Structure formats: structure tokens, C-alpha cells
Amino acid sequence: MVNRGYGHSKNSSILSRRSSLTSIALCMVVFFAFSIVGFIIYSRDILADEERKPAFAVSEDEFKSDEERKPVLVVSEEKFKYEKIREDAIWEVPSSHGLHSCVNRTPQYKDAQRGNRYMTVRSNGGLNQMRTGIADMVVVARLMNATLVIPQLDKKSFWQDTSTFADIFDETHFIMNLQTDVRIVKELPKELESVPRARKHFSSWASMSYYEEMTQLWKDYQVIHVAKSDSRLANNDLPLDIQRLRCRALYNALRFSPAIENLGKKLVERLRSRAERYIALHLRYEKDMLSFTGCTHGLTQEESKELRILRENTNHWKVKNINSTEQRINGLCPLTPKEVGIFLHALGYPPWTLIYIAAGEIYGGNTHLSELTSRYPNVVFKETLASKQELKSFSNHASQSAALDYIISIESDVFVPSHSGNMARAVEGHRRFLGHRKTITPDRKRLVALFDMLDSGVLEEGLSLSRLVLEMHKNRQGGPRRREGAPSGVKGRARFRFEEPFYQNPYPECICGSKRAAKT
Template sequence: MEQKQQQKMHIMMRKKMMGFKIASNRSRLAFGILLAFFIVMNFWMISRIQDSGPVKGLKLRFMKSNSSKISVPEELRKIGKGKKPQKTAYARLLYKAAHALAEYKSTEPKDLWLEPYHVVASSWQPCADQRVWKPSEGNNGYIMVTANGGINQQRVAVCNIVAVARLLNATLVIPSFMFSTVWRDTSQFGDIYQEDYFIDYLKPDIRIVKELPKELQSLDLEAIGSVVTDADIGKEAKPSFYLKHILPLLMKNRVVHFVGFGNRLASDPIPYHLQRLRCRCNFHALRFTPKIQATAALLVKRMRQNARHAGSLDEYLVGPFAKRKGKIKKEFRYLGLHLRFEIDMVAHSLCDFGGGEEEKKELEAYREVHFPGLVELKNTTKIPSPETLKADGLCPLMPEEAVLMLAGLGFKRDTRIFLAGAHIYGGKSRLTALTSLFPNMVTKENLLSSSEIKPFLNFSSQLAALDFIACTAADVFAMTDSGSQLSSLVSGYRVYYGGGKMPTIRPNKRRLADIFMKNNTIEWKVFETRIRKAVRQNKRIFARPVGRSVYRYPRCSECMCNTQEATLPFRPR
């Protein structure tokens, strides 16, 4: 009997052991299947990053969107045919970035969405609206201006001419915008800004009219020598130039027309209240039209996923279309990114972007059409090599470098990113790394329906105004080229109205170039540390350096009032 019980127990133990073994085998099998699935998905994701796909002609080198197409000569289109697929630069680092983003799903540096020097930054408050002078009668004559460039260059030109009109005690005629064969936009001042508000707000400063008096409209300004071009005025001309050369002409002919007027007024030395007038014009007098405000408000609302609260800058940007502030149930943040990588920037930089001989031929052909002066300089002068330009921080960041910077800073994979502009050189294939690592990246063309964006098509300046507002309102704004006019104006606007709570990422491209050069050896943790250090060091709060634009650096007594007794030291740039 005892022997039978022992046999029975032995059989039960064997069955139990077999059960454990089966369970163990099943666990191993499940783990193996899961591991295989992860490897396959990982391989698919990395292959998307590394293989940018075939590069086609110039016509297809821009992101497919609802925005207006840039006119490209036929000979430029032919150059792009028959190209072979090329792999994305920095493949090793992108591979590591993909792993890091997949691993750190919920962790971000604590100050990623905050201004690290908030206490110091918040001590600067807007005060350019304060006036201490009497209105100008404008009785020395009339100033007309036709500003060139895109919307951002035009905005600077408008603020500059307002200051010149006050300096010369002249009446300003509402600015006109020059039609450019590059921008191909017929928009005028009233299509972008509120004319009546502009006139009324600046009435205590200068006299502004919508057109010349009838008795002066018939004058042949060119015949009487009253047309002044950029060639007649040196860059950053001092007020003394206008008083010496332009005022006598104005007094003689009653009218002066500045054609192609751009950055033709120095940042310094400028009389204190004249400098304040420039700030007042940029930050207070220029309000976008209701058409632009309403559509931009839609962009911001959708980037915040319809959150029922307004951002701190919304009322200044979209006016009555800003949502009223209410109780925030959940935080919906987004990053504004200006990727200055259009073909004009790429071609003008004389840098190398990994496209080989085909890219060199394509960009050289573009320069011959759009930058003949640069081609002549390149042929007659020894230009630094692309490697030297890169090392000196003179090349625009490639999309691959921009995504690595964002990943290195610690932004999560699900971060919502608004990408300003749409005509990226290389098109969608060039954005593969960015869209793969940050799939929630969108443009205005993605966020707006065809009927909503239709009124803006073929008007690049109005489209750019939408980008300006969406980037300025973002919780964090990141630029890839600090020399970009849009990035400069956006960052300055965020400083002026942001109360020290609107962080801007402005990379030091020289330091980044040194980090990216170690692509094949640097480990991800070291890369992260160096990227964060390089960007944080560029976030220091400082007063406007002498000679720098008040539109980009408004922290100066002419534009903003410092509530702290001690003023900030100048920091050389």
C-alpha cells in the first residue's frame, strides 16, 4: 500500500515538473516572438530613417502641400532627373536617437519647456508704448516707400521708414510692397496688416496718409530725382545721412520715394525716442488683418488640441479670435520649429549637404539664375571650403541635424511640432528622419482644410504670416538658423510679450558642428549632455548688444523697462 502511494506521488511530481517545463517553454516562445516583432519594427523604422528615397527634380524637391509653388526655370528641372537614392546623413546617431526616444517614453528634462533664467528674464517688461513727445506735423513733405523681400524683410523696412519719417518731420504714405519674381506675391500692406489701426496708433508719432495729395500724384519722381534706391543708401545708414542728403531733396521736391528700401537704418547710434518708435511700430502698431488672425487662431487651437485656454501671447497675435483664459484641465503644449532649409538658403550658403555631384550641379544652376553676384564672387575669390564653413557654424542645419538636436534635448517622441514653411529643399524624403522620430510634426497645410487655406494660396507673405503667429504662440520655439529674419522677429516678439516664460532654442551652430563631427564615435549619453550644454549656454539673458537689432533683441531701455536696479551686462555675440 505504501509502495503504491509512493508511485502515485512520483507520477504527480513528474506531471508537475512537465507542467513547469511546458509553461517555461511557452514563456520562452512568447518572449522570442515579442523580441522578433521588436527587431522587425525597429529595423523598419531605422530603414525609413536611413533611406531617403529617390531624389527627383527641383519641382518635386518641395514638400507637397497646398501652398503656392515657386516658379523654377525649365533648365533647373532637367538637372534633377535620373538621380539615385541616397542615404541620410548621421545614420548612426539617428539610429541611437530612435532607440532613446523609444526607451524614454515619459521622461523629459524638468526645464525643457521652461525658461531656465525666468527670474532675470521676467524683470524686463514691455514699455515701448510710452510716449513723451508731441506728434509730428509732417509738414516737410511726403515719403513713399516700396519695400522689397518677403514679409519679414518688409516688416523691418516699415518700422525703419516710420522712424525716418519722424526724423525728417515728413508725412508717410502707407507703404507699398515690391513684387518679387522669387516670392511672386501681389500682397500689399492692407492685405497683411490693419491699415486704419496702423494709422491711428502712430498718430501721436507721425502723420500717415493712404495716398499722395492729387496735386503731387502727377509728378514724375524719377525725372525730378526723387527716387532713392538701396544703391543710393549704404546699409545701416546713420540718421545724419538722411538729414544731410534726403531732407534737402524732400524740401525741394516735396516727395521722396524709397524703392527697394530694406535695412537702411542703423541700429546705433539712434536717438533714444526714435529707437523707441521703431519698437512701438514693430510690437504695437503692426496688427495682422482679421482674415489672417482668424485662420492663425485655428492653427494654434488645433496645435493645442482644442484646449479651452489661451496662450500668453494669443491676444497680441490674433486679437479678438483668442480664446478666453479658463480652467486648464490638461496641458496641451507644442513646439514651433523654423527649419530654414529652403533652396535659396541652401544655395546661398555654399555648403555641402551630402547630395554629391548632382546636388552641386543643381545648386550651382540655381545660383546662376538667382544669385549671379555670388557666382561671380565664387569665380573670382577664394571661398572657404564647405568643411570650413561648416566648422565655423556658417551652414544652415540640415533636417537630420535639427531632429538630432531636438532628440538630444530630450523632447519625447509624441511631441507636437509645428513646422514653419513648406518648401524644404529635398522635399518629403529630406524630412524622413524628422517625421519618423517625431511623427506628430505638422505644417499649416496639414492642419487647415483645403477651403480654409484656399484664400491664402499664391500669397506667400500671407502664408508666412500664419507661420509667424503659430511659431510665436508656441510653448517653445526652436530655430535652426539665427540669421533668419523670421526666427529673429519671432524670438524678439516672444521676449517682448512673453514675460520671461516663452523659451526659445537658439543653437550655436559652431558648437553643434563640432559635436556632429563625432557622429561615428560619440555615444548617445555623451551626445545628449553636450547638446544640452551647448543650447543652454545660448539661453543666457542679456541686454541688447550695441549695434544689434531691436526687433530681435528688445531687452534695452528704449523698448523694455528693467524692474531690477542692476542692468544686465552686455554679452558679446
């Protein structure tokens, strides 16, 4: 009995275990099936959420620190193509339509004649005002059949620069490069130093006939001293050979000194080592410019007062009382650092863009500059590119320092001036001459209206602003066009003042191509 009982109990135990295993297996199958169904439903929800996401979606990762947290961009193919096209466009050079620089002499042009008549010149203004003025004086000497004495540079301007011609320019190259056009000497002959001179303020924007009349001065004088050099020659209606001589003088003969050229080249190379491309920004937010124009938007009362006192105490600045608001509305004020930042962002330049500031000391220092660097932190000056030792010889010589800015601006991928001053015009013209390199000239009058709309909340930064700014500047990229005349309605000699300067756009005389090469 005992043995049977034992066998029956054993069989029952085995059957019980098999039943339990079967139940467990069945439960696992059911659980697995439900898991699959749940996963499918969950996946569908995720896909549905992804379809509802915008083209650019940033993932949230709350468990990481700020430094570790990196946005993940989910970009649609269409949006990606648009952004890629836009990125290429912001650096794209305007088509030159086959145009090229041309400064060759015509068959009728004759070599310079040697004589015993001399012209001395005092060049006034800053670097670029002096440069264009000297180029004009080369032409005036040619027209009056005079030997040009190397000009004396302005030492009484705002910067009080004591630099001589040879400190800034390659004197020997200047003389030799123009030897067939006009005779140039370094000094007035000793025997003529004490003779009476005809001291003249030649008329602004003068024509050929004016200087033909001025040759009457040679009857009584052997030396003519020109007290001012800037804007002494008309922009238009001059013979082709005369206009091309201006270009040869400015773009070929007036080469900077070897010391300036060498350092300028090094600084360009250092910029290229930091980024593939860079913007040269002529940020004319300097004390003298703000005081001269009377522009005080965004400044404190103390700063505005300081600029007003400077303007009142500067004798050769004729206009003393200026309405800052009217100046700004009319587009006559330099863009502020903040406005430049908004402008560049609207054009599509990303925050990491390398920007070289081609300017002197920014008024207010970092207080105002930070309004730009908060948007574009990759901002550099020559002081951050060059060592103190390299810049030592340039200290207290504003014109030599400005020459470095000029070289870097000419070689930049994009040049943006915040105001249409002498340097802005000279650089724009030179870049046109070199093949219409990209130069974006802000339409300040129309931009101010947009900036005021932003301040009032009527408009917000984003795609709408960007479209407005891009449309506004699609034809302000430095592409080929003929030099503009005076606005309609301006008559008499006043029209000369409002013509586009020759050195801002030397087309068509110094830029040639087929008749269909560019729009007129």
C-alpha cells in the same frame, strides 16, 4: 476454519492499506518540503538577477507579435527623478527676472506735425525683411518730418508675391495706431503724383545725424522715394524715444490682416488640441536659402548643380562661387533635417513631440524630410492643419503664408530656428518682447563639429552627446541679455553690419525692469 481464515485475511488487508496511506503521506510531506526549499532558492536567484539589471530593463516576450509586445520599464527611483527633472526642463521658460515690455513715450516726446512733405517707400525682401524695414521707415518719416505713404511691397523677390500692404497687414489699424507718431496716408495726393521725386537709397544702418542732413532734400523736392527699406537705421546709439517708436511700429502697429490673424489663431488652437505643448521649427531647408548660402552638405550632385545654377542666374545675389565645406565649418549653413533631429534628441525632446514646420517647401521633399520624421514622426505643416478651402486665398502668396507661420511660431512653447535668417531674428526678438518665451538658437558652428564626430564614429549618440549639446546651449534659451555689439577687432562702418540686430533683441530700450533684473 473457514471463518477464522476469513477474519485474519481481512485484518491483514486493513493493516496493509494503512501502511500504504502512511507511506504516501510521508512522501507528500517530503515532496512538499523539497518544493519549498526549491522555491526559496529559485526566488533568491531571481532577486539576484533583478539586482544585476540596469536601471532601464526591457522584458522579453517572444511569444507575442510585434504589435502586442510592449516593453516593460523597470526604473530606479533615482533615474526616474532625473528623467522627470529633464522632461520639465526641456519645456521650462527662461526666467525674465522681472523684466517686461515698455514702449511708452518720454515726457519730452512730441506729437507728429502735419506738413506737405511726403515719403513713398518700396519695401524689399520677404515678409520679415519688409516688416522690419517698414518699422524703420516709420521712424525715418518721423525724423524727416514727412507724411508716410503706405509702402509698396516687393513683388520681384524669389517668391514673386503680388500681395499688397492691405492683403497682409491691417491697414487701418496701422494708420490709427501711429497717428500721434507720424502721419500716414494710403495714397499720395493726386496733385503730387506727377511731380519730380528725389529717389534715394538711404545709407544702411544710418544714424540720427544722417537723416537730419537728408532733410536738405526738402528744399528741392516735395516727395522723396525710398528705393529700399531694410536696415536703413542703426541698431544702437539712437534716442530712447526713437527706439521705442520702432517697437511700437513693429509689435503694435504692424498687425496682420483679420483674415490672417483669424486663421493663425485657429491653427494654434488645433495644435493645442493635438498636444499640450509643441515646438515651432523654422526649418530653413528651402531651395532659395540653400542656393543663396551655397550649402550642399548631404545633397546629391544633381541637386548641388541645380542650386549652383540658380545662384548664378539670380542677379541680386552678388556672391556666385561658394565653398560649401567652408560655409558649413564656419556655421553658415542651415542645419539639415537629419541634424535637426539629432539636435532635438540630444536636448531631450522625446520622439512623440509635436513639431510644427514653419517654412516653405522643403528642398528634396520627403527624401530629405524623412531624415527628421524618422526620429520625430509627429510633424505637421499648415497644410495638414488647415483645409484646402481655408488655404485657398493664401496659395501663390508666400508672404501671407509666411505670416501664418509667424503667428504659430510666436505662440509656440519652444521656437527653434535652423538658420539665423530674417524670420528667425524677428521671431526671437518678438518672443523676447513678449516675456522671453523659450527660443533655442543652435550653435551651428560647434554643432557641425559634433555631427562630423558622429559621422566618423569618434562620438556616438547617447548621454555623452546629450551632455555636450546641453552644456553648449544652456545660455541659448532666449533668456534676458543686453543686445550684443560688433565683435572685437571690427572697425569702421563694417562694425554696424556685425552688431546684433535691434529687432532680434530690443533690450534694453523696449524691455524694462529693475537695475538688478537681468545680467548685462
